[in-house]
Amino acid sequence: MTEKWQEDVIRSARGQWDAGDGYEAGKSIVEHIPNEDRKFWAANILEQVYGLVETIPEIESLLNLARNDEKWEIEAQELLWDAKDKVGHVHNALDESAPLLTQEVMNLAYYAGKTIYNARNYRAMYDHNGSWILVAKAKTITEYNEDSDFAEALWETIANRQFMKLKIPTHCNPGCPFCGEMYGAP
Numbered sequence: 001m002t003e004k005w006q007e008d009v010i011r012s013a014r015g016q017w018d019a020g021d022g023y024e025a026g027k028s029i030v031e032h033i034p035n036e037d038r039k040f041w042a043a044n045i046l047e048q049v050y051g052l053v054e055t056i057p058e059i060e061s062l063l064n065l066a067r068n069d070e071k072w073e074i075e076a077q078e079l080l081w082d083a084k085d086k087v088g089h090v091h092n093a094l095d096e097s098a099p100l101l102t103q104e105v106m107n108l109a110y111y112a113g114k115t116i117y118n119a120r121n122y123r124a125m126y127d128h129n130g131s132w133i134l135v136a137k138a139k140t141i142t143e144y145n146e147d148s149d150f151a152e153a154l155w156e157t158i159a160n161r162q163f164m165k166l167k168i169p170t171h172c173n174p175g176c177p178f179c180g181e182m183y184g185a186p
């Protein structure tokens, strides 16, 4: 069941997306998604664009990390470093000789990794707007890929009403100073 406020948010975000502003579209959507859900939201987007390229072990690891909640609980401290490592690896794995689309998918994975990590609410977080950049990267990929059906399906994954649970926009992390300025106290 879709609520009217969700349709209003999605319509406005879609306007930003269509105008080529994936970053603002990302902000418009993500601020309505509870932080703990953002790792699943990001993993869904990553999985969809990952389908465009060959197997990349760093992306497999990130997807597993995003979806394995139990593992996080048991080995949170160890995995915290593992997650940082994974994000670093994804970044390092960017190979300038790789096809452009592969590079863009790796680039998106880098920001998906930051979003997945930040969704754990650890204090030492990555860029608070990593999830907005993730959507900007998704927009870039639709431009490279030139497949309107794929672009439409990817948009549906980004503007997933099931994750948009918060009518009032919220912080990326309770301790985020930037979000504190935008949204007030969490």
Ligand SMILES: [Zn+2]
Pocket (backbone or CB within 6 Å): 128, 129, 171, 172, 173, 176, 177, 178, 179, 180
């Ligand atoms: Zn923030």
